[in-house]
Amino acid sequence: MNYLIGDLQGCCDAFERLLERVDFSPSRDRLFLLGDLANRGPATLATLRRLIGLGDAATCLLGNHDLHLLAVAHGHARPSKGDTLGDVLEAADRPAIVDWLRHQRLAVHEHGWLMVHAGVVPQWDLAATLALAGEIEARLQAPDLSDFLAVMYGNEPSRWDEGLTGDARLRFAVNVLTRMRFCAADGTLDLKTKDGMGPPPDGMYRWFEAPGRRTAGQPIAFGHWSTLGLMDRPDLLALDTGCVWGGQLTAMRIGPTGHREGLVQVDCDQAQSPH
Helix, strand or coil: CEEEECCCCCCHHHHHHHHHHCCCCCCCCEEEECCCCCCCCCCHHHHHHHHHHCHHHEEEECCHHHHHHHHHHCCCCCCCCCCCCHHHHCCCCHHHHHHHHCCCECEEEECCEEEECCCCCCCCCHHHHHHHHHHHHHHHHCCCHHHHHHHCCCCCCCECCCCCCHHHHHHHHHHHHHCCCEECCCCEEECCCCCCCCCCCCCCEEHHHCCCCCCCCCCEEECCCCCCCCEEECCEEECCCCHHHCCEEEEEEECCCCCEEEEEEEECCCCCCCC
């Protein structure tokens, strides 16, 4: 069986209970984790070690919190209030964990589903999304990773342009794939608004409702947006159900052709209080 799983955020106990609920076997089943593997939860180190131990049975996407861990580990960001990265940063196997993290994916297309952590701007189709994710992955895996992490942060450029090159191009792509919630029809991002299903800011749309979206009709699974909650539409699956906030950890079982075979959820202990 294949399982698409929402944001773990260091909630290892909930993850273990979910695996027990589905009778997970690494020789038979495959997991697709939709990003934000780390941070805010009580057991980031245990979570990452567990995922590493699963080997090829787990395909892991990087979310904004995972990139934050990389930046902190390389000295290009400071831990924020509410971070729970200390156990990783102080671990004897920190180098191996950080190296594993930078070799994970930014977008995956398997079993008919495009999987990302946050979203896709209207101007990108499936091929463009995977290509841009591949550019970021190559940069993260390059010997000069630290140089990229030093310029990865920032809200500019705010709008997609085919002519974007270099660090600006990759920064925009990182923001789309790991941070975005709202955007305009022309691909301009609003990276400040974090509300759920309330009215979008003026001129903005929830990214999956933007007019002219070139991935319309392509099934997309994503996490990142806990205030949005579970969304199960024919071509859209939002799976961040706020585990770290005391919500649930959610998995969707899918068949070989991508058809949905059932939702599985476990309750989570509250590790953080929403600000």
